Amino acid sequence: xxxxxxxxxxxxxxxxxxxxxxxxxxxxxxxxxxxxxxxxxxxxxxxxxxxxxxxxxxxxxxxxxxxxxxxxxxxxxxxxxxxxxxxxxxxxxxxxxxxxxxxxxxxxxxxxxxxxxxxxxxxxxxxxxxxxxxxxxxxxxxxxxxxxxxxxxxxxxxxxxxxxxxxxxxxxxxxxxxxxxxxxxxxxxxxxxxxxxxxxxxxxxxxxxxxxxxxxxxxxxxxxxxxxxxxxxxxxxxxxxxxxxxxxxxxxxxxxxxxxxxxxxxxxxxxxxxxxxxxxxxxxxxxxxxxxxxxxxxxxxxxxxxxxxxxxxxxxxxxxxxxxxxxxxxxxxxxxxxxxxxxxxxxxxxxxxxxxxxxxxxxxxxxxxxxxxxxxxxxxxxxxxxxxxxxxxxxxxxxxxxxxxxxx
Amino acid sequence: xxxxxxxxxxxxxxxxxxxxxxxxxxxxxxxxxxxxxxxxxxxxxxxxxxxxxxxxxxxxxxxxxxxxxxxxxxxxxxxxxxxxxxxxxxxxxxxxxxxxxxxxxxxxxxxxxxxxxxxxxxxxxxxxxxxxxxxxxxxxxxxxxxxxxxxx
Numbered sequence: 001x002x003x004x005x006x007x008x009x010x011x012x013x014x015x016x017x018x019x020x021x022x023x024x025x026x027x028x029x030x031x032x033x034x035x036x037x038x039x040x041x042x043x044x045x046x047x048x049x050x051x052x053x054x055x056x057x058x059x060x061x062x063x064x065x066x067x068x069x070x071x072x073x074x075x076x077x078x079x080x081x082x083x084x085x086x087x088x089x090x091x092x093x094x095x096x097x098x099x100x101x102x103x104x105x106x107x108x109x110x111x112x113x114x115x116x117x118x119x120x121x122x123x124x125x126x127x128x129x130x131x132x133x134x135x136x137x138x139x140x141x142x143x144x145x146x147x148x149x150x151x152x153x154x155x156x157x158x159x160x161x162x163x164x165x166x167x168x169x170x171x172x173x174x175x176x177x178x179x180x181x182x183x184x185x186x187x188x189x190x191x192x193x194x195x196x197x198x199x200x201x202x203x204x205x206x207x208x209x210x211x212x213x214x215x216x217x218x219x220x221x222x223x224x225x226x227x228x229x230x231x232x233x234x235x236x237x238x239x240x241x242x243x244x245x246x247x248x249x250x251x252x253x254x255x256x257x258x259x260x261x262x263x264x265x266x267x268x269x270x271x272x273x274x275x276x277x278x279x280x281x282x283x284x285x286x287x288x289x290x291x292x293x294x295x296x297x298x299x300x301x302x303x304x305x306x307x308x309x310x311x312x313x314x315x316x317x318x319x320x321x322x323x324x325x326x327x328x329x330x331x332x333x334x335x336x337x338x339x340x341x342x343x344x345x346x347x348x349x350x351x352x353x354x355x356x357x358x359x360x361x362x363x364x365x366x367x368x369x370x371x372x373x374x375x376x377x378x379x380x381x382x383x384x385x386x387x388x389x390x391x392x393x394x395x396x397x398x399x400x401x402x403x404x405x406x407x408x
Numbered sequence: 409x410x411x412x413x414x415x416x417x418x419x420x421x422x423x424x425x426x427x428x429x430x431x432x433x434x435x436x437x438x439x440x441x442x443x444x445x446x447x448x449x450x451x452x453x454x455x456x457x458x459x460x461x462x463x464x465x466x467x468x469x470x471x472x473x474x475x476x477x478x479x480x481x482x483x484x485x486x487x488x489x490x491x492x493x494x495x496x497x498x499x500x501x502x503x504x505x506x507x508x509x510x511x512x513x514x515x516x517x518x519x520x521x522x523x524x525x526x527x528x529x530x531x532x533x534x535x536x537x538x539x540x541x542x543x544x545x546x547x548x549x550x551x552x553x554x555x556x557x558x559x560x
Contacts, residue, residue: 010502011537013514017522024558028551029530031542079481089557135557 062360064097110153117153154205313366415449
Protein backbone atom coordinates (compact mmCIF):
# COMPACT_ATOMS: atom_id res chain seq x y z
CA UNK A 1 0.00 0.00 0.00
CA UNK A 2 1.74 3.13 -1.19
CA UNK A 3 -0.68 5.80 -0.20
CA UNK A 4 -0.59 6.75 3.45
CA UNK A 5 -4.08 8.00 3.17
CA UNK A 6 -5.75 7.42 6.50
CA UNK A 7 -9.42 6.62 6.56
CA UNK A 8 -11.75 9.04 8.26
CA UNK A 9 -12.21 7.03 11.42
CA UNK A 10 -8.44 6.74 11.85
CA UNK A 11 -8.02 10.48 11.37
CA UNK A 12 -10.59 10.96 14.15
CA UNK A 13 -8.58 8.64 16.39
CA UNK A 14 -5.52 10.84 15.88
CA UNK A 15 -7.46 14.11 16.34
CA UNK A 16 -9.12 12.89 19.53
CA UNK A 17 -5.67 12.81 21.11
CA UNK A 18 -4.92 16.47 20.46
CA UNK A 19 -5.03 19.15 23.13
CA UNK A 20 -8.19 21.29 23.14
CA UNK A 21 -6.28 24.30 21.86
CA UNK A 22 -5.25 22.47 18.69
CA UNK A 23 -8.78 21.20 18.06
CA UNK A 24 -10.07 24.75 18.42
CA UNK A 25 -7.49 26.05 15.97
CA UNK A 26 -8.25 23.32 13.43
CA UNK A 27 -11.95 24.17 13.26
CA UNK A 28 -11.17 26.38 10.26
CA UNK A 29 -9.31 23.70 8.30
CA UNK A 30 -12.45 22.76 6.39
CA UNK A 31 -16.21 22.63 6.77
CA UNK A 32 -16.03 18.88 7.12
CA UNK A 33 -13.53 19.08 9.94
CA UNK A 34 -15.57 21.77 11.71
CA UNK A 35 -18.64 19.58 11.52
CA UNK A 36 -16.65 16.51 12.64
CA UNK A 37 -15.41 18.35 15.73
CA UNK A 38 -18.97 19.30 16.56
CA UNK A 39 -20.38 15.79 16.25
CA UNK A 40 -21.51 14.03 19.45
CA UNK A 41 -19.38 11.02 18.49
CA UNK A 42 -16.18 13.03 18.35
CA UNK A 43 -16.96 15.02 21.49
CA UNK A 44 -17.45 11.80 23.46
CA UNK A 45 -14.31 10.26 21.99
CA UNK A 46 -12.33 13.39 22.85
CA UNK A 47 -13.57 13.37 26.44
CA UNK A 48 -12.75 9.66 26.79
CA UNK A 49 -9.18 10.33 25.65
CA UNK A 50 -8.80 13.32 27.94
CA UNK A 51 -10.24 11.42 30.90
CA UNK A 52 -7.62 8.70 30.41
CA UNK A 53 -4.87 11.28 30.94
CA UNK A 54 -6.15 13.79 33.47
CA UNK A 55 -3.99 16.76 34.29
CA UNK A 56 -3.15 18.81 37.35
CA UNK A 57 -4.89 22.17 37.28
CA UNK A 58 -3.33 25.01 39.26
CA UNK A 59 -5.48 28.05 40.03
CA UNK A 60 -3.26 30.80 41.43
CA UNK A 61 -4.79 33.94 42.87
CA UNK A 62 -3.02 37.13 43.75
CA UNK A 63 -4.94 40.19 44.82
CA UNK A 64 -8.16 38.93 43.31
CA UNK A 65 -6.63 38.12 39.92
CA UNK A 66 -6.71 34.46 38.91
CA UNK A 67 -4.34 32.61 36.63
CA UNK A 68 -4.73 29.03 35.48
CA UNK A 69 -2.02 26.54 34.60
CA UNK A 70 -1.99 22.82 34.00
CA UNK A 71 0.59 20.06 33.83
CA UNK A 72 0.53 16.32 33.19
CA UNK A 73 -0.38 14.31 36.27
CA UNK A 74 2.66 12.01 36.20
CA UNK A 75 1.71 8.56 37.31
CA UNK A 76 3.80 6.12 39.34
CA UNK A 77 5.99 4.96 36.50
CA UNK A 78 7.43 8.40 36.01
CA UNK A 79 10.76 9.35 37.49
CA UNK A 80 10.44 12.96 36.38
CA UNK A 81 11.68 15.45 38.93
CA UNK A 82 10.62 18.64 37.20
CA UNK A 83 7.51 19.31 35.18
CA UNK A 84 6.56 22.43 33.30
CA UNK A 85 3.12 23.85 33.78
CA UNK A 86 1.43 25.33 30.76
CA UNK A 87 -0.18 28.71 31.23
CA UNK A 88 -3.78 28.92 30.04
CA UNK A 89 -5.39 32.17 31.00
CA UNK A 90 -5.68 35.06 33.35
CA UNK A 91 -9.12 35.83 34.72
CA UNK A 92 -9.79 39.39 35.55
CA UNK A 93 -12.45 40.53 33.13
CA UNK A 94 -13.20 44.24 33.17
CA UNK A 95 -11.27 44.57 36.41
CA UNK A 96 -13.55 42.13 38.19
CA UNK A 97 -11.59 40.76 41.10
CA UNK A 98 -12.51 37.64 42.94
CA UNK A 99 -10.90 37.79 46.34
CA UNK A 100 -9.90 34.57 47.91
CA UNK A 101 -10.38 33.85 51.59
CA UNK A 102 -9.58 30.82 53.69
CA UNK A 103 -13.08 30.84 55.14
CA UNK A 104 -15.69 29.02 53.05
CA UNK A 105 -18.20 31.59 54.16
CA UNK A 106 -16.54 34.34 52.17
CA UNK A 107 -15.13 32.45 49.27
CA UNK A 108 -16.10 29.35 47.30
CA UNK A 109 -14.18 27.49 44.68
CA UNK A 110 -15.29 24.32 42.97
CA UNK A 111 -14.11 22.19 40.09
CA UNK A 112 -16.19 19.75 38.07
CA UNK A 113 -15.47 18.05 34.78
CA UNK A 114 -13.46 20.75 33.07
CA UNK A 115 -14.98 23.87 34.62
CA UNK A 116 -14.08 26.08 37.58
CA UNK A 117 -16.61 27.87 39.75
CA UNK A 118 -15.66 30.92 41.79
CA UNK A 119 -17.75 32.95 44.20
CA UNK A 120 -15.84 35.63 46.04
CA UNK A 121 -17.06 38.76 47.65
CA UNK A 122 -20.74 38.13 48.44
CA UNK A 123 -21.51 41.80 48.32
CA UNK A 124 -20.50 41.94 44.67
CA UNK A 125 -22.68 38.87 44.07
CA UNK A 126 -20.85 37.66 41.03
CA UNK A 127 -20.54 33.92 41.08
CA UNK A 128 -18.90 32.82 37.90
CA UNK A 129 -18.12 29.68 35.97
CA UNK A 130 -15.15 29.58 33.67
CA UNK A 131 -13.33 27.21 31.42
CA UNK A 132 -9.73 27.51 32.62
CA UNK A 133 -8.32 26.35 29.29
CA UNK A 134 -10.05 28.73 26.95
CA UNK A 135 -10.58 31.81 29.08
CA UNK A 136 -14.29 31.84 28.45
CA UNK A 137 -16.47 32.49 31.43
CA UNK A 138 -20.00 33.36 32.32
CA UNK A 139 -21.27 35.31 35.29
CA UNK A 140 -24.26 33.67 36.89
CA UNK A 141 -27.46 35.55 37.63
CA UNK A 142 -27.37 37.38 40.92
CA UNK A 143 -28.21 35.33 43.96
CA UNK A 144 -29.07 37.31 47.05
CA UNK A 145 -27.17 36.09 50.08
CA UNK A 146 -26.94 37.77 53.46
CA UNK A 147 -23.48 37.79 55.03
CA UNK A 148 -22.82 34.13 55.58
CA UNK A 149 -23.34 32.05 52.50
CA UNK A 150 -21.64 29.00 51.13
CA UNK A 151 -21.66 27.62 47.65
CA UNK A 152 -20.66 24.55 45.78
CA UNK A 153 -20.34 23.27 42.25
CA UNK A 154 -20.69 19.87 40.70
CA UNK A 155 -21.49 17.77 37.66
CA UNK A 156 -24.25 15.17 37.36
CA UNK A 157 -22.87 12.54 34.96
CA UNK A 158 -26.26 10.92 34.36
CA UNK A 159 -28.20 13.93 33.16
CA UNK A 160 -24.93 15.55 32.11
CA UNK A 161 -25.58 18.83 33.85
CA UNK A 162 -23.51 21.19 35.91
CA UNK A 163 -25.14 22.57 39.04
CA UNK A 164 -24.22 25.30 41.47
CA UNK A 165 -25.59 25.12 45.00
CA UNK A 166 -25.89 28.16 47.24
CA UNK A 167 -26.48 27.32 50.91
CA UNK A 168 -27.47 30.02 53.36
CA UNK A 169 -26.61 30.11 57.01
CA UNK A 170 -29.67 28.54 58.65
CA UNK A 171 -30.26 31.36 61.12
CA UNK A 172 -30.11 34.05 58.47
CA UNK A 173 -32.61 35.34 55.96
CA UNK A 174 -32.78 34.17 52.39
CA UNK A 175 -33.13 30.77 50.80
CA UNK A 176 -30.79 28.05 49.73
CA UNK A 177 -30.85 27.73 45.98
CA UNK A 178 -29.66 25.61 43.13
CA UNK A 179 -28.82 26.57 39.57
CA UNK A 180 -28.49 24.28 36.60
CA UNK A 181 -25.81 25.30 34.14
CA UNK A 182 -26.26 23.96 30.66
CA UNK A 183 -27.53 25.20 27.36
CA UNK A 184 -30.84 26.42 28.70
CA UNK A 185 -31.68 29.48 30.76
CA UNK A 186 -29.97 29.90 34.10
CA UNK A 187 -32.09 30.50 37.16
CA UNK A 188 -31.60 30.05 40.87
CA UNK A 189 -34.33 27.80 42.16
CA UNK A 190 -35.14 27.47 45.85
CA UNK A 191 -34.50 24.13 47.44
CA UNK A 192 -35.94 22.92 50.69
CA UNK A 193 -34.36 20.56 53.13
CA UNK A 194 -35.04 19.77 56.72
CA UNK A 195 -31.68 19.26 58.33
CA UNK A 196 -30.15 22.58 59.27
CA UNK A 197 -26.41 22.71 59.43
CA UNK A 198 -23.45 25.01 59.53
CA UNK A 199 -20.77 24.55 56.89
CA UNK A 200 -17.04 24.19 57.42
CA UNK A 201 -15.37 23.31 54.17
CA UNK A 202 -15.26 23.72 50.44
CA UNK A 203 -17.04 21.02 48.52
CA UNK A 204 -15.87 18.25 46.26
CA UNK A 205 -18.01 16.56 43.65
CA UNK A 206 -17.51 12.88 42.88
CA UNK A 207 -19.76 10.95 40.49
CA UNK A 208 -22.64 13.33 40.83
CA UNK A 209 -22.54 13.66 44.62
CA UNK A 210 -21.34 16.78 46.34
CA UNK A 211 -19.54 16.31 49.67
CA UNK A 212 -18.65 18.91 52.29
CA UNK A 213 -18.19 19.13 56.05
CA UNK A 214 -20.80 20.61 58.32
CA UNK A 215 -22.19 20.71 61.83
CA UNK A 216 -25.77 20.09 62.91
CA UNK A 217 -25.17 20.81 66.63
CA UNK A 218 -26.71 24.24 66.90
CA UNK A 219 -30.13 23.40 65.57
CA UNK A 220 -33.06 21.45 66.77
CA UNK A 221 -33.22 18.84 64.08
CA UNK A 222 -35.21 15.62 64.27
CA UNK A 223 -33.92 12.88 66.53
CA UNK A 224 -32.90 10.63 63.69
CA UNK A 225 -30.39 13.16 62.49
CA UNK A 226 -26.78 12.87 63.65
CA UNK A 227 -25.98 15.74 65.95
CA UNK A 228 -22.51 17.14 65.71
CA UNK A 229 -19.88 17.21 63.02
CA UNK A 230 -21.09 15.64 59.82
CA UNK A 231 -20.13 14.81 56.27
CA UNK A 232 -22.90 16.23 54.11
CA UNK A 233 -23.64 14.32 50.88
CA UNK A 234 -25.81 16.10 48.35
CA UNK A 235 -26.98 14.07 45.38
CA UNK A 236 -27.05 16.48 42.44
CA UNK A 237 -29.62 14.57 40.47
CA UNK A 238 -32.24 13.95 43.14
CA UNK A 239 -31.25 17.16 44.99
CA UNK A 240 -31.40 15.35 48.31
CA UNK A 241 -29.14 15.31 51.37
CA UNK A 242 -27.61 12.51 53.42
CA UNK A 243 -25.67 13.16 56.65
CA UNK A 244 -22.92 10.95 58.02
CA UNK A 245 -21.22 11.58 61.36
CA UNK A 246 -17.57 12.57 60.83
CA UNK A 247 -15.21 14.70 62.87
CA UNK A 248 -13.13 16.46 60.25
CA UNK A 249 -10.40 16.05 57.68
CA UNK A 250 -9.56 16.92 54.12
CA UNK A 251 -11.83 15.51 51.43
CA UNK A 252 -10.47 13.93 48.26
CA UNK A 253 -11.59 11.81 45.34
CA UNK A 254 -10.21 8.31 46.05
CA UNK A 255 -10.61 6.45 42.75
CA UNK A 256 -14.23 7.45 42.40
CA UNK A 257 -15.12 7.36 46.10
CA UNK A 258 -14.92 9.98 48.78
CA UNK A 259 -12.02 9.70 51.20
CA UNK A 260 -11.20 11.75 54.25
CA UNK A 261 -7.58 12.33 55.19
CA UNK A 262 -6.61 13.44 58.67
CA UNK A 263 -3.78 13.37 61.16
CA UNK A 264 -3.77 11.98 64.69
CA UNK A 265 -3.46 15.09 66.81
CA UNK A 266 -6.22 16.83 64.91
CA UNK A 267 -8.25 17.36 68.09
CA UNK A 268 -5.51 19.29 69.85
CA UNK A 269 -6.04 22.99 69.97
CA UNK A 270 -2.37 23.48 70.35
CA UNK A 271 -0.91 21.53 67.43
CA UNK A 272 2.70 21.09 68.41
CA UNK A 273 4.10 19.49 65.37
CA UNK A 274 3.62 21.06 61.99
CA UNK A 275 5.44 18.16 60.37
CA UNK A 276 3.37 15.22 59.20
CA UNK A 277 4.79 11.79 58.62
CA UNK A 278 1.69 9.73 59.20
CA UNK A 279 -1.92 9.98 58.13
CA UNK A 280 -5.28 8.28 58.32
CA UNK A 281 -7.31 7.64 55.22
CA UNK A 282 -10.95 6.71 55.55
CA UNK A 283 -12.71 5.71 52.34
CA UNK A 284 -16.48 5.95 52.12
CA UNK A 285 -17.46 2.64 50.59
CA UNK A 286 -21.22 3.08 50.74
CA UNK A 287 -23.14 6.31 51.28
CA UNK A 288 -26.44 4.60 52.13
CA UNK A 289 -24.92 2.18 54.60
CA UNK A 290 -22.42 4.75 55.90
CA UNK A 291 -19.59 2.24 55.72
CA UNK A 292 -15.93 3.23 55.79
CA UNK A 293 -12.68 1.42 54.99
CA UNK A 294 -9.92 2.72 57.21
CA UNK A 295 -6.21 2.85 56.51
CA UNK A 296 -3.23 4.36 58.29
CA UNK A 297 0.18 5.13 56.84
CA UNK A 298 3.48 6.32 58.18
CA UNK A 299 6.70 7.20 56.49
CA UNK A 300 10.13 8.02 57.83
CA UNK A 301 11.90 10.19 55.27
CA UNK A 302 10.82 13.52 53.87
CA UNK A 303 8.39 15.16 56.20
CA UNK A 304 5.58 17.31 54.93
CA UNK A 305 4.46 20.42 56.77
CA UNK A 306 0.76 20.89 57.14
CA UNK A 307 0.99 24.65 57.06
CA UNK A 308 2.63 24.39 53.65
CA UNK A 309 0.71 21.65 51.86
CA UNK A 310 -2.78 20.34 51.50
CA UNK A 311 -3.87 16.96 50.26
CA UNK A 312 -5.56 17.34 46.89
CA UNK A 313 -6.35 13.95 45.44
CA UNK A 314 -5.18 10.62 44.17
CA UNK A 315 -3.69 9.27 40.94
CA UNK A 316 -5.09 6.29 39.04
CA UNK A 317 -2.19 4.20 40.30
CA UNK A 318 -3.11 4.92 43.92
CA UNK A 319 -0.67 7.62 44.97
CA UNK A 320 -2.00 10.34 47.24
CA UNK A 321 -1.17 13.82 45.97
CA UNK A 322 -0.19 16.81 48.11
CA UNK A 323 0.32 20.27 46.74
CA UNK A 324 1.77 23.43 48.21
CA UNK A 325 -0.74 26.05 49.32
CA UNK A 326 1.26 29.07 48.35
CA UNK A 327 3.53 29.98 45.51
CA UNK A 328 6.41 32.40 45.58
CA UNK A 329 8.92 32.77 42.80
CA UNK A 330 11.76 32.77 45.31
CA UNK A 331 11.23 29.11 46.15
CA UNK A 332 10.55 25.98 44.16
CA UNK A 333 6.93 24.84 44.01
CA UNK A 334 6.42 21.16 44.68
CA UNK A 335 3.72 18.55 44.23
CA UNK A 336 4.23 15.42 46.35
CA UNK A 337 3.08 11.90 45.59
CA UNK A 338 2.76 9.44 48.47
CA UNK A 339 2.85 5.77 47.53
CA UNK A 340 0.93 3.79 50.16
CA UNK A 341 2.30 0.43 48.98
CA UNK A 342 5.90 1.44 49.45
CA UNK A 343 5.29 4.09 52.11
CA UNK A 344 7.47 6.58 50.33
CA UNK A 345 7.11 10.10 49.13
CA UNK A 346 8.38 11.49 45.85
CA UNK A 347 8.21 15.08 44.77
CA UNK A 348 8.04 16.89 41.48
CA UNK A 349 8.96 20.52 41.06
CA UNK A 350 6.52 22.49 38.93
CA UNK A 351 8.04 25.27 36.87
CA UNK A 352 6.40 27.77 34.59
CA UNK A 353 4.57 30.08 36.99
CA UNK A 354 7.33 32.63 37.37
CA UNK A 355 6.87 34.24 33.98
CA UNK A 356 3.29 35.12 34.85
CA UNK A 357 3.13 35.81 38.53
CA UNK A 358 5.51 36.27 41.42
CA UNK A 359 3.37 34.94 44.24
CA UNK A 360 -0.12 33.81 45.14
CA UNK A 361 -2.35 31.28 46.85
CA UNK A 362 -2.65 28.03 44.95
CA UNK A 363 -5.62 25.72 44.54
CA UNK A 364 -4.76 22.42 42.89
CA UNK A 365 -7.18 20.02 41.22
CA UNK A 366 -5.99 16.60 40.13
CA UNK A 367 -8.68 15.45 37.72
CA UNK A 368 -8.61 18.16 35.11
CA UNK A 369 -10.00 17.12 31.75
CA UNK A 370 -10.63 18.97 28.51
CA UNK A 371 -14.15 18.66 27.21
CA UNK A 372 -15.53 19.84 23.88
CA UNK A 373 -19.07 19.64 25.22
CA UNK A 374 -18.47 22.58 27.51
CA UNK A 375 -16.42 24.41 24.92
CA UNK A 376 -19.53 24.89 22.81
CA UNK A 377 -21.98 25.88 25.55
CA UNK A 378 -23.86 28.96 24.46
CA UNK A 379 -23.31 30.77 27.75
CA UNK A 380 -19.60 30.90 27.08
CA UNK A 381 -20.16 32.71 23.84
CA UNK A 382 -22.19 35.61 25.06
CA UNK A 383 -20.88 38.77 26.56
CA UNK A 384 -21.64 39.02 30.25
CA UNK A 385 -23.86 41.80 31.58
CA UNK A 386 -22.28 44.43 33.81
CA UNK A 387 -22.28 43.64 37.55
CA UNK A 388 -25.27 45.01 39.38
CA UNK A 389 -25.72 44.99 43.17
CA UNK A 390 -28.48 42.56 44.03
CA UNK A 391 -31.27 43.98 46.13
CA UNK A 392 -32.97 42.20 48.96
CA UNK A 393 -35.97 40.53 47.46
CA UNK A 394 -39.13 40.19 49.58
CA UNK A 395 -39.74 36.74 48.20
CA UNK A 396 -36.41 35.66 49.65
CA UNK A 397 -37.58 35.94 53.22
CA UNK A 398 -38.58 32.66 54.65
CA UNK A 399 -41.18 31.71 57.17
CA UNK A 400 -41.23 28.85 59.62
CA UNK A 401 -43.80 27.08 57.44
CA UNK A 402 -41.34 27.00 54.57
CA UNK A 403 -38.81 25.26 56.79
CA UNK A 404 -41.21 22.53 57.79
CA UNK A 405 -41.94 21.28 54.30
CA UNK A 406 -40.05 18.17 53.47
CA UNK A 407 -39.40 17.38 49.86
CA UNK A 408 -40.33 13.88 48.89
CA UNK B 409 11.47 -25.63 26.24
CA UNK B 410 10.71 -24.78 22.63
CA UNK B 411 8.10 -22.16 21.98
CA UNK B 412 5.50 -22.52 19.31
CA UNK B 413 6.35 -20.55 16.20
CA UNK B 414 4.04 -19.21 13.53
CA UNK B 415 4.76 -17.70 10.14
CA UNK B 416 3.54 -14.28 9.09
CA UNK B 417 3.54 -13.39 5.38
CA UNK B 418 3.66 -9.78 4.21
CA UNK B 419 1.75 -8.40 1.23
CA UNK B 420 4.97 -8.35 -0.81
CA UNK B 421 5.66 -12.06 -0.29
CA UNK B 422 8.18 -12.11 2.58
CA UNK B 423 7.86 -14.62 5.42
CA UNK B 424 8.66 -13.98 9.07
CA UNK B 425 8.83 -16.64 11.77
CA UNK B 426 7.60 -15.35 15.12
CA UNK B 427 6.89 -16.92 18.53
CA UNK B 428 3.16 -17.45 18.87
CA UNK B 429 3.17 -15.81 22.32
CA UNK B 430 4.65 -12.67 20.79
CA UNK B 431 2.34 -12.63 17.77
CA UNK B 432 -0.91 -12.97 19.67
CA UNK B 433 -0.52 -9.46 21.02
CA UNK B 434 -2.35 -8.85 17.76
CA UNK B 435 -6.00 -9.66 18.48
CA UNK B 436 -6.47 -10.43 14.81
CA UNK B 437 -3.75 -13.08 14.88
CA UNK B 438 -4.92 -14.36 18.27
CA UNK B 439 -8.37 -15.09 16.82
CA UNK B 440 -6.86 -16.93 13.88
CA UNK B 441 -4.77 -19.04 16.23
CA UNK B 442 -7.91 -19.89 18.22
CA UNK B 443 -9.73 -20.82 15.04
CA UNK B 444 -6.75 -22.99 14.21
CA UNK B 445 -6.17 -21.73 10.68
CA UNK B 446 -2.49 -20.89 10.92
CA UNK B 447 -0.87 -24.09 9.72
CA UNK B 448 0.30 -22.71 6.38
CA UNK B 449 1.24 -19.34 7.77
CA UNK B 450 -0.84 -16.19 8.08
CA UNK B 451 -1.09 -13.99 4.99
CA UNK B 452 -1.30 -10.30 5.87
CA UNK B 453 -2.50 -8.75 2.65
CA UNK B 454 -2.59 -5.26 4.08
CA UNK B 455 0.89 -5.09 5.58
CA UNK B 456 4.13 -4.53 3.66
CA UNK B 457 7.34 -6.22 4.82
CA UNK B 458 8.95 -2.89 5.73
CA UNK B 459 6.11 -2.21 8.16
CA UNK B 460 5.70 -5.79 9.38
CA UNK B 461 9.35 -5.76 10.48
CA UNK B 462 8.61 -2.79 12.75
CA UNK B 463 5.43 -4.37 14.10
CA UNK B 464 7.30 -7.56 15.00
CA UNK B 465 10.06 -5.52 16.64
CA UNK B 466 7.41 -3.78 18.77
CA UNK B 467 5.66 -6.99 19.76
CA UNK B 468 8.93 -8.64 20.76
CA UNK B 469 9.82 -5.70 22.99
CA UNK B 470 6.40 -5.65 24.58
CA UNK B 471 6.34 -9.38 25.28
CA UNK B 472 7.47 -9.06 28.88
CA UNK B 473 8.55 -12.23 30.72
CA UNK B 474 11.57 -13.60 32.60
CA UNK B 475 13.64 -13.49 29.42
CA UNK B 476 12.61 -9.88 28.82
CA UNK B 477 11.97 -8.31 32.25
CA UNK B 478 11.73 -4.73 31.08
CA UNK B 479 10.18 -2.02 33.26
CA UNK B 480 7.33 0.26 32.25
CA UNK B 481 9.61 3.25 32.45
CA UNK B 482 12.20 1.69 30.15
CA UNK B 483 9.43 0.75 27.73
CA UNK B 484 8.33 4.38 27.59
CA UNK B 485 11.88 5.45 26.76
CA UNK B 486 12.12 2.74 24.11
CA UNK B 487 8.82 3.93 22.58
CA UNK B 488 10.35 7.35 21.92
CA UNK B 489 13.28 5.92 20.03
CA UNK B 490 11.08 3.43 18.20
CA UNK B 491 8.79 6.23 16.97
CA UNK B 492 11.62 8.25 15.51
CA UNK B 493 10.37 7.58 11.99
CA UNK B 494 9.17 9.33 8.86
CA UNK B 495 5.61 10.60 9.12
CA UNK B 496 4.50 8.40 6.22
CA UNK B 497 5.90 5.33 7.98
CA UNK B 498 4.01 6.21 11.13
CA UNK B 499 0.78 6.54 9.14
CA UNK B 500 1.41 3.05 7.73
CA UNK B 501 2.01 1.77 11.27
CA UNK B 502 -1.36 3.20 12.32
CA UNK B 503 -3.02 1.29 9.52
CA UNK B 504 -1.16 -1.91 10.40
CA UNK B 505 -1.85 -1.62 14.14
CA UNK B 506 -5.52 -1.04 13.34
CA UNK B 507 -5.73 -3.99 10.94
CA UNK B 508 -3.81 -6.29 13.28
CA UNK B 509 -5.70 -4.92 16.30
CA UNK B 510 -2.72 -4.21 18.57
CA UNK B 511 -4.18 -1.68 20.97
CA UNK B 512 -1.01 -0.38 22.61
CA UNK B 513 0.76 0.13 19.28
CA UNK B 514 -2.34 1.82 17.90
CA UNK B 515 -2.46 4.20 20.88
CA UNK B 516 1.25 4.93 20.58
CA UNK B 517 1.18 5.66 16.85
CA UNK B 518 -1.96 7.82 17.01
CA UNK B 519 -0.60 9.80 19.96
CA UNK B 520 2.73 10.27 18.17
CA UNK B 521 1.02 11.75 15.11
CA UNK B 522 -1.19 13.92 17.34
CA UNK B 523 1.94 15.26 19.07
CA UNK B 524 3.58 15.91 15.69
CA UNK B 525 0.68 17.98 14.38
CA UNK B 526 -0.60 19.74 17.48
CA UNK B 527 1.40 22.90 16.91
CA UNK B 528 0.65 23.26 13.21
CA UNK B 529 -1.33 26.01 11.53
CA UNK B 530 -4.55 25.17 9.69
CA UNK B 531 -2.71 25.64 6.40
CA UNK B 532 -0.06 23.10 7.36
CA UNK B 533 -2.77 20.66 8.42
CA UNK B 534 -4.46 20.93 5.05
CA UNK B 535 -1.21 20.05 3.35
CA UNK B 536 -0.45 17.12 5.71
CA UNK B 537 -3.84 15.51 5.16
CA UNK B 538 -4.50 16.63 1.58
CA UNK B 539 -7.57 18.63 2.51
CA UNK B 540 -9.21 21.24 0.37
CA UNK B 541 -10.36 24.37 2.11
CA UNK B 542 -14.07 24.68 1.33
CA UNK B 543 -14.65 27.78 3.45
CA UNK B 544 -15.07 31.14 1.79
CA UNK B 545 -12.59 33.70 3.15
CA UNK B 546 -15.40 35.34 5.13
CA UNK B 547 -16.57 32.03 6.59
CA UNK B 548 -13.04 31.06 7.54
CA UNK B 549 -12.48 34.42 9.20
CA UNK B 550 -15.68 33.96 11.23
CA UNK B 551 -14.59 30.53 12.46
CA UNK B 552 -11.14 31.84 13.32
CA UNK B 553 -12.63 34.66 15.32
CA UNK B 554 -14.82 32.28 17.31
CA UNK B 555 -11.70 30.38 18.28
CA UNK B 556 -9.42 33.37 18.55
CA UNK B 557 -7.89 32.31 21.86
CA UNK B 558 -6.41 29.21 20.24
CA UNK B 559 -4.30 31.30 17.91
CA UNK B 560 -2.61 33.29 20.61
